[in-house]
Amino acid sequence: MMKTWIAGMLALACAGTLHAQPRVAQVDAVLNKMVDDGQLAGVATEIWKDGALVGRSAYGKRDLKSGAPMTDDTIVRAYSMTKPVTAVAMMILHEQGKWKPEDPVAKYLPELANLKVYKGLDANGQPILATPASQPTMAQLMSHMAGFQYDMGRGGIDDLYRAADLWTAKDNRDFVARVASLPLRYDPGTGWEYSIAMDLQGAIIERLSGMKLRDFMKRHIFDPLGMGDTDFYVPQEKFARLATVYEWKDGKPAEVTSHLLGNDPTAMPGFASGGGGLYSTAGDYARFARMLLGKGALDGKRVISEEAAAAIMSPKLPPEILKGSYGIGLQQMRPGYEYGYNGVVVTDPQAAKVALGHGSYLWDGLASTWFWVDPEHQIVFVGMVQRVAAEGGPPLQPASQAAVKTAFFPDKLLP
Numbered sequence: 200m201m202k203t204w205i206a207g208m209l210a211l212a213c214a215g216t217l218h219a220q221p222r223v224a225q226v227d228a229v230l231n232k233m234v235d236d237g238q239l240a241g242v243a244t245e246i247w248k249d250g251a252l253v254g255r256s257a258y259g260k261r262d263l264k265s266g267a268p269m270t271d272d273t274i275v276r277a278y279s280m281t282k283p284v285t286a287v288a289m290m291i292l293h294e295q296g297k298w299k300p301e302d303p304v305a306k307y308l309p310e311l312a313n314l315k316v317y318k319g320l321d322a323n324g325q326p327i328l329a330t331p332a333s334q335p336t337m338a339q340l341m342s343h344m345a346g347f348q349y350d351m352g353r354g355g356i357d358d359l360y361r362a363a364d365l366w367t368a369k370d371n372r373d374f375v376a377r378v379a380s381l382p383l384r385y386d387p388g389t390g391w392e393y394s395i396a397m398d399l400q401g402a403i404i405e406r407l408s409g410m411k412l413r414d415f416m417k418r419h420i421f422d423p424l425g426m427g428d429t430d431f432y433v434p435q436e437k438f439a440r441l442a443t444v445y446e447w448k449d450g451k452p453a454e455v456t457s458h459l460l461g462n463d464p465t466a467m468p469g470f471a472s473g474g475g476g477l478y479s480t481a482g483d484y485a486r487f488a489r490m491l492l493g494k495g496a497l498d499g500k501r502v503i504s505e506e507a508a509a510a511i512m513s514p515k516l517p518p519e520i521l522k523g524s525y526g527i528g529l530q531q532m533r534p535g536y537e538y539g540y541n542g543v544v545v546t547d548p549q550a551a552k553v554a555l556g557h558g559s560y561l562w563d564g565l566a567s568t569w570f571w572v573d574p575e576h577q578i579v580f581v582g583m584v585q586r587v588a589a590e591g592g593p594p595l596q597p598a599s600q601a602a603v604k605t606a607f608f609p610d611k612l613l614p
Contacts, residue, residue, distance in 0.1 A: 222606040223254030229602040230582070230595070234259035238593040239584050240445055240452055241269030245485040247492075247579040248607060255482070261442035261585075263452060274433055274440045275583045276460075277477040277484065278564035282397045283511070284420060284487060285473040286541035288404050288412075289341065290507040291419050297407040300338035304345065307403045310379040311335075316346065317356045317382040326359065328382050335387040340396045341540045342515040346383030347394035356384055365395065366461065369469040371402035371412075391516065391525035391532055397541055401473025412471040423500045424490055426483040431471045433464045433478050441478070444566050446587040455587060459565065475565065481583045484570060488579045491560060492572045511540040512560040512572070528588055529563065529596055554597070554604040563588070569596050576608055 223246055233239045241259030245252070257269045292298060298307060305312040314335070315328035335345035350360035359381055368374035378399065384392050401412045408415050413431045421429050433441050441464060445452040461476070462468040468476065490497040495508040514537035525532045530543055535550030537543070545551055545559040555561070556575025563569040567588045570581040580603060582595060604611065 225606045226254065226599060226602040227256045227258070229598050231258045233593045239586055241442065241584065243269055243271055243273055243481040243583040245481040245581045246603070247485060247489055249577045263443070269442070271482060272428065272440060272480055273442050273583065274428055274437060274478050274480055275442045275568060275585055276444060276566055277479045277568055278475045278566055280484065280562055280564040280568050280570065281473060281475050281477040282541040283562055284416065284477060285397045285400050286341065286511050287420055287503055288416055289400050290503050290511060292404060292407050294504060294507055298337055300336065300341070302337045304335045304337060304340050304399070307406060308375050308399065310375050315382045316386055317384060320355065326382060331383060331386045333387055338515065339387050340399060342538055343391050343394055343396055344388055344516070345394070345396055346385050346387045346392070347396050347399070348384045348392045349394055356382065371405045371470060374398065374470050375402050391520050391538070393527035395474060397474035398472050401471060404473065412473055413467065420502060423502055424486045424497055426479070426486055429477060429479040429483045431476045431478070432467045435465055438465060442585045444585045444587065447589070447592070459587060481581045485579055485581045488570050488572050488581060492574060492577070492579050511542070512544055512558065513539050514544045514546050515539055554600040563596065567592065567595055571600070578603060578607060
């Protein structure tokens with residue numbers, strides 16, 4: 200069914216595309232059809248192959264009310280696509296000798312010493328807590344195996360996370376203090392749970408560097424890579440370029456005005472979220488992704504070593520985790536589809552049933568932004584939309600991956 204759907208899409212004409220080569224027009228046709236069908240307000244993409252820009256596309260609207268068009272410099276909320284950036288910041292400090300994977304997290308965040316594990320509720324509705332077999336390590340924090348979580352609205356421990364109101368923390372010490380009052384979901388190393396781990400990494404970065412997370416990333420990542428539109432807030436002079444976030448209700452787009460938007464985008468937050476706080480553009484994020492493809496360097500500027508880049512893009516999960524039912528959204532851990540530092544690593548495309556090359560590294564965001572780096576085929580893809588991800592949404596990732604495969608390495612069978 201998916202192959203038939205994609206084949207039909209590839210036959211459509213592509214309109215509104217900037218600087219696209221013929222093969223890339225096939226990819227644009229798939230995504231632009233989703234805009235034409237009313238599934239997306241707008242989409243911006245950037246594709247690089249063998250070190251060359253082969254496609255830069257913008258289609259639809261960044262704001263439906265005003266009619267402002269989606270452009271290749273539209274700023275979007277990157278949400279969880281912040282996580283891979285935080286991994287790079289962490290590896291910069293690792294290379295400076297500031298932390299080791301085997302170190303306990305509490306070595307750098309002492310407030311988190313002696314964490315307990317949640318074991319349910321007693322007859323009075325109070326949490327039952329137990330001492331874990333071990334305290335979480337930095338390697339577990341970098342791979343979502345430390346036992347932390349997000350509030351997913353499932354009740355129980357999720358209610359405790361909601362009550363802690365983590366996202367109103369005024370700074371990293373306030374955030375960590377609130378986390379210290381929460382139990383772990385499971386014994387560290389025995390499960391995989393999408394979590395606040397990268398926000399804790401942000402707090403660690405601030406403490407080890409003595410700098411605000413935003414300042415550290417700007418100095419060591421954004422400025423060297425020329426990512427001038429990437430930040431934890433949107434300056435007033437750029438605000439007109441910010442895309443509106445939508446969620447789909449009753450088959451129609453509705454502007455999001457809830458807590459999902461987070462802090463005021465025009466003001467630097469007191470606590471910058473290393474897990475989801477960045478704003479960026481397709482072009483900026485492509486520069487970051489190209490650095491990863493370049494083994495830590497871009498245009499002669501080295502951000503991390505080849506070894507550090509390889510560490511981020513190498514699998515870290517033990518086999519027993521891959522046999523379980525762990526994951527979030529489209530990112531379900533399984534044989535061939537594993538997890539490195541702050542992102543998925545494809546170790547076996549056929550086993551994983553994805554149209555990507557071996558060693559591909561990827562992640563996505565709450566508003567359906569997505570990217571991947573494919574070292575086998577020397578491809579970087581970045582897609583920027585602003586539709587809150589939910590079941591029944593358009594198949595952006597599998598459709599774009601299949602379309603890129605069809606355009607650039609069609610001789611290989613789809614999984």
